[in-house]
Amino acid sequence: xxxxxxxxxxxxxxxxxxxxxxxxxxxxxxxxxxxxxxxxxxxxxxxxxxxxxxxxxxxxxxxxxxxxxxxxxxxxxxxxxxxxxxxxxxx
Numbered sequence: 221x222x223x224x225x226x227x228x229x230x231x232x233x234x235x236x237x238x239x240x241x242x243x244x245x246x247x248x249x250x251x252x253x254x255x256x257x258x259x260x261x262x263x264x265x266x267x268x269x270x271x272x273x274x275x276x277x278x279x280x281x282x283x284x285x286x287x288x289x290x291x292x293x294x295x296x297x298x299x300x301x302x303x304x305x306x307x308x309x310x311x
Contacts, residue, residue, distance in 0.1 A: 221262055223295035227288065230255050252277030252284045259291070266294065 221229070234254045249257075256278040260267040270276055275290050277283035 223292050226258070226262060226291070226295075230258050233258065250281050252279065252281045252287075255284055255287060266291070 234251050275283065275287045277287045
């Protein structure tokens with residue numbers, strides 16, 4: 221999964237929900253919570269590096285922009301192990 225695909229995936233989960241939860245996740249969880257949960261599912265090593273740091277946006281959506289910028293710099297076309305249903309959702 222590329223960084224751009226990750227960004228789209230997180231936004232879609234937040235704004236539209238997924239096949240298991242038909243309601244948009246934004247009605248249940250914050251954007252930062254969704255971002256951190258999906259980061260763990262997609263790139264657990266990076267999740268573990270940034271949790272409990274200034275880039276951990278789980279409890280503060282205001283940090284999500286900085287988190288995404290930092291991830292973009294670190295991603296650099298890294299192909300992450302994709303444990304999400306992102307590719308299936310694209311069909």
